[in-house]
Amino acid sequence: MSKHVPPDQKHGPQPPTHRPGLVGQLTNFLDDRTGYRALVHEALYERVPGGARWRYVWGSTLVFAFMTQVITGLVLWSSYAASSQTAWESVYYIQHEMTGGWLVRGIHHVMAQMMIVLLALHLMQVVIDGAYRAPREVNFWLGLVLMMLVLGMALTGYLLPWDQKGYWATRVATNLAGLVPLLGPSIQQVVVGGPDYGHHTLTRFFALHAGFLPATLVLMLVVHLSLFRKHGLCARQPITRPDAMFWPDQVLKDAVAMLAVMAVVLGVILMPALRAMLEGRPIVPGELGAELGAPADPSQPYAAARPEWYFLFLFQFLKVFEGWGATGEFFGAIVVPGLVMGVMFLMPILGRWQLGHRFNVAFTLAILAGAGLLTAMAMNEDYAALWADRASFADVEKLLEETDGDAAKIAAHFGNDATKIAAFKARAKKLDKIRHSQSFLDASVQAEADAARSIELAGRPERIPPAGMLELIRNDPLSQGPKLFAQHCASCHSHVDPAAPNAASLVAKASAANLHGFGTAAWMRGLLDPKQVAGPAYFGNTAHKEGDMVNFVQNDLADATTWTPDDVEAVIAAMAEEAGLAAAGTAPALVEKGRGLIADGDRCGSCHTFRDNGVAAGSAPDISGWGSREWLVGIITDPTHERFYGDSNDRMPSFGKAEEGSAPMLSRRQIEMIADWLRGDWYRPAVHSH
Amino acid sequence: MSHLQQHTEPPSGRRGFLAKLLAICCGGLATLPPLAAGVWMFLDPLRRRGAAATFLPVTELASVPDDGIPRQFAVVSDRVDAWTGFAAEPIGAVYLRRQQGSETVEALSATCPHAGCFVEIESQEKCFRCPCHNSTFMLDGGIVAPSPSPRAMDGLECRVAKNGQITVKWQNFYTGIAEKVARP
Numbered sequence: 001m002s003k004h005v006p007p008d009q010k011h012g013p014q015p016p017t018h019r020p021g022l023v024g025q026l027t028n029f030l031d032d033r034t035g036y037r038a039l040v041h042e043a044l045y046e047r048v049p050g051g052a053r054w055r056y057v058w059g060s061t062l063v064f065a066f067m068t069q070v071i072t073g074l075v076l077w078s079s080y081a082a083s084s085q086t087a088w089e090s091v092y093y094i095q096h097e098m099t100g101g102w103l104v105r106g107i108h109h110v111m112a113q114m115m116i117v118l119l120a121l122h123l124m125q126v127v128i129d130g131a132y133r134a135p136r137e138v139n140f141w142l143g144l145v146l147m148m149l150v151l152g153m154a155l156t157g158y159l160l161p162w163d164q165k166g167y168w169a170t171r172v173a174t175n176l177a178g179l180v181p182l183l184g185p186s187i188q189q190v191v192v193g194g195p196d197y198g199h200h201t202l203t204r205f206f207a208l209h210a211g212f213l214p215a216t217l218v219l220m221l222v223v224h225l226s227l228f229r230k231h232g233l234c235a236r237q238p239i240t241r242p243d244a245m246f247w248p249d250q251v252l253k254d255a256v257a258m259l260a261v262m263a264v265v266l267g268v269i270l271m272p273a274l275r276a277m278l279e280g281r282p283i284v285p286g287e288l289g290a291e292l293g294a295p296a297d298p299s300q301p302y303a304a305a306r307p308e309w310y311f312l313f314l315f316q317f318l319k320v321f322e323g324w325g326a327t328g329e330f331f332g333a334i335v336v337p338g339l340v341m342g343v344m345f346l347m348p349i350l351g352r353w354q355l356g357h358r359f360n361v362a363f364t365l366a367i368l369a370g371a372g373l374l375t376a377m378a379m380n381e382d383y384a385a386l387w388a389d390r391a392s393f394a395d396v397e398k399l400l401e402e403t404d405g406d407a408a409k410i411a412a413h414f415g416n417d418a419t420k421i422a423a424f425k426a427r428a429k430k431l432d433k434i435r436h437s438q439s440f441l442d443a444s445v446q447a448e449a450d451a452a453r454s455i456e457l458a459g460r461p462e463r464i465p466p467a468g469m470l471e472l473i474r475n476d477p478l479s480q481g482p483k484l485f486a487q488h489c490a491s492c493h494s495h496v497d498p499a500a501p502n503a504a505s506l507v508a509k510a511s512a513a514n515l516h517g518f519g520t521a522a523w524m525r526g527l528l529d530p531k532q533v534a535g536p537a538y539f540g541n542t543a544h545k546e547g548d549m550v551n552f553v554q555n556d557l558a559d560a561t562t563w564t565p566d567d568v569e570a571v572i573a574a575m576a577e578e579a580g581l582a583a584a585g586t587a588p589a590l591v592e593k594g595r596g597l598i599a600d601g602d603r604c605g606s607c608h609t610f611r612d613n614g615v616a617a618g619s620a621p622d623i624s625g626w627g628s629r630e631w632l633v634g635i636i637t638d639p640t641h642e643r644f645y646g647d648s649n650d651r652m653p654s655f656g657k658a659e660e661g662s663a664p665m666l667s668r669r670q671i672e673m674i675a676d677w678l679r680g681d682w683y684r685p686a687v688h689s690h
Numbered sequence: 691m692s693h694l695q696q697h698t699e700p701p702s703g704r705r706g707f708l709a710k711l712l713a714i715c716c717g718g719l720a721t722l723p724p725l726a727a728g729v730w731m732f733l734d735p736l737r738r739r740g741a742a743a744t745f746l747p748v749t750e751l752a753s754v755p756d757d758g759i760p761r762q763f764a765v766v767s768d769r770v771d772a773w774t775g776f777a778a779e780p781i782g783a784v785y786l787r788r789q790q791g792s793e794t795v796e797a798l799s800a801t802c803p804h805a806g807c808f809v810e811i812e813s814q815e816k817c818f819r820c821p822c823h824n825s826t827f828m829l830d831g832g833i834v835a836p837s838p839s840p841r842a843m844d845g846l847e848c849r850v851a852k853n854g855q856i857t858v859k860w861q862n863f864y865t866g867i868a869e870k871v872a873r874p
Contacts, residue, residue: 171805194772195739301783302821303810305807326841326867436819487762662851662854
């Protein structure tokens with residue numbers, strides 16, 4: 001209004017010489033009603049004492065990261081279903097089937113980790129610059145609360161896919177919450193949503209992750225930013241350069257930093273794709289970005305359980321308190337983290353003195369360095385076997401095995417030489433670490449295989465049943481077969497590929513036949529081999545070692561005048577055909593010839609019932625349909641049945657036959673899964689040609 | 691203008707105090723129902739109790755070799771998760787162990803008493819080890835010192851029926867404390 005006005009326009013309304021255009025009129029109208037120009041001006045034309053600097057970008061990158069999480073989070077929300085039968089399933093669908101799902105989930109996942117890094121940088125910058133000093137104390141405290149909210153979102157987000165990794169990590173985290181004095185068990189029960197983990201654990205974690213925590217965060221962030229503006233930027237001292245404006249100087253630096261953050265995030269997501277491209281492998285989008293493990297199963301151990309890397313230091317910290325009993329866990333999980341947060345809240349007070357400020361800086365750096373060290377220790381414990389030379393501990397392993405770890409025997413071995421014993425113990429300890437690491441690595445490989453199988457099954461044309469993915473896995477021969485075999489069969493039988501490097505020793509340890517490839521021509525060829533039939537892979541370690549079959553193979557079958565090699569091959573082909581596992585292209589004429597030889601009362605048919613050869617059951621197993629699913633289910637159910645071994649059954653339990661008044665050892669379905677797994681009969685996805 | 695200015699200062703005196711008190715009370719009262727109802731519902735899980743500890747069938751005596759080495763068995767039971775009823779679902783796991791020639795069976799919960807991970811058996815080293823924080827236990831569940839775990843593995847009551855059926859009293863215990871306290 002104080003501008004120079006020409007004298008002829010001083011009185012009365014005059015038409016303006018420059019009528020604003022349409023856009024101008026509209027913005028004038030808006031500014032009149034809202035005063036937005038002043039707001040924008042205030043937002044952008046903030047003075048930056050000493051000019052724009054790179055060290056001021058961290059706060060802005062955090063706001064940017066949070067906005068990224070809001071955008072990607074809302075989109076993920078629109079496709080996510082929080083319940084124990086739909087959480088994994090919907091995340092699978094997002095990751096592996098929805099257009100761009102892998103990218104949105106990948107950005108959300110990697111940016112969450114990025115936020116933790118940015119938080120650490122922002123905190124360090126604020127503490128080092130002493131930006132918490134009066135009058136900015138309240139804003140520093142708000143910042144600490146914001147940090148805890150972000151950590152809370154990271155923790156709650158980890159569970160939402162409801163995979164084994166998130167499930168077991170959450171069990172640990174909520175159990176630790178239960179250690180809070182007095183209220184602990186109640187807090188745990190409210191967070192978990194009841195006495196056990198299930199639907200309400202997910203609905204609550206989701207409500208926290210996408211509702212309570214971000215809403216609180218937005219409120220706090222608004223106050224944090226307006227207080228930041230009220231106090232102005234805490235400039236790095238001494239100021240040597242001229243002041244600058246927030247817009248565009250500092251905004252440019254902020255924007256470049258945001259772009260760099262985004263580039264790192266995309267780089268992390270796309271790196272495996274680049275590697276695949278260079279190695280000439282096909283790029284599978286579902287395998288990029290965030291992982292999805294096998295669905296959560298409380299009855300299945302998960303030995304690869306680890307928190308996300310930024311919580312590894314807390315995880316490792318719990319191991320520090322070995323031997324402290326209950327106090328150790330309480331200390332490690334509640335007291336020490338509480339004290340550290342307490343000191344951080346006191347920093348603005350301590351920082352009033354120069355010595356206090358130095359303490360604050362040293363404390364922050366020490367905590368970050370300590371966390372870094374603990375993280376490195378945790379990684380080293382887990383991955384040591386990758387770079388350790390286990391072969392150089394062969395003598396230690398051998399001695400431990402020979403002495404069964406007995407201290408007196410070990411001492412005797414070294415002639416009671418104290419230095420030698422101490423040296424041995426130190427090496428045994430190192431070996432122990434390598435072994436631990438190896439079991440973690442093995443568990444990780446297993447976890448990856450389980451995850452891959454779950455994803456394969458979820459992609460079946462029949463899709464996931466309403467009861468959820470777990471039902472599918474619990475009925476999958478490939479997933480359950482090895483576990484059932486290990487639990488019920490492996491105490492006698494081996495299941496080792498004869499071509500495996502240590503096959504011979506593993507097979508020799510077993511007290512019954514090696515069932516690898518049972519039903520195939522290769523297996524049958526071994527049985528009919530005079531050199532193998534009495535070996536440990538067949539009847540060697542059983543009561544049938546000197547039985548009729550062994551006798552027959554070693555004498556009759558070995559006589560080339562009665563059994564030509566072609567005859568034996570015909571029998572092998574016919575038997576594999578019975579199992580339904582004959583190699584493609586097996587000549588029908590050969591099978592026909594083999595069937596005739598088997599049924600022949602002077603040959604196999606002298607003992608075995610085969611089809612309609614009229615041999616009475618009981619002297620030897622009926623081999624009609626040998627190795628077929630039905631035959632295998634039958635023999636596992638009851639080997640003492642006259643169709644199989646009858647009275648001459650050697651030790652094998654009747655797994656499917658119930659004792660009076662109780663349930664059988666294995667259900668029909670479990671036996672079927674063992675049979676299917678032994679026969680290699682499970683769902684395989686069709687191979688797509690690209 | 692002077693007429694308007696009279697009302698820019700809040701009223702003082704008794705009438706003013708009453709108005710302020712009423713405003714705060716009405717506003718507070720109006721906000722209370724959604725807040726209280728919300729808290730009431732949010733704390734619903736505190737009323738929930740787990741299934742009462744009962745003896746659940748686990749396996750047959752013949753399935754537990756009498757070699758003193760514990761074997762892992764799934765515990766199967768009907769289970770209710772909020773609105774979903776699961777029939778005969780694996781709800782957890784136990785380790786069963788039988789000494790040579792013995793007809794009695796010892797049962798251990800597979801849940802680590804430290805932080806609740808799934809304890810695994812190391813057949814090679816003849817011990818239990820938790821894959822999370824390395825708590826190690828002897829085959830009878832006893833603690834191998836020094837251990838992050840504050841107590842030995844939790845034993846479970848175990849019965850063997852005449853026909854060989856093994857049942858185990860399935861219970862969860864609070865983790866991270868020295869005493870073995872069953873969860874309600």
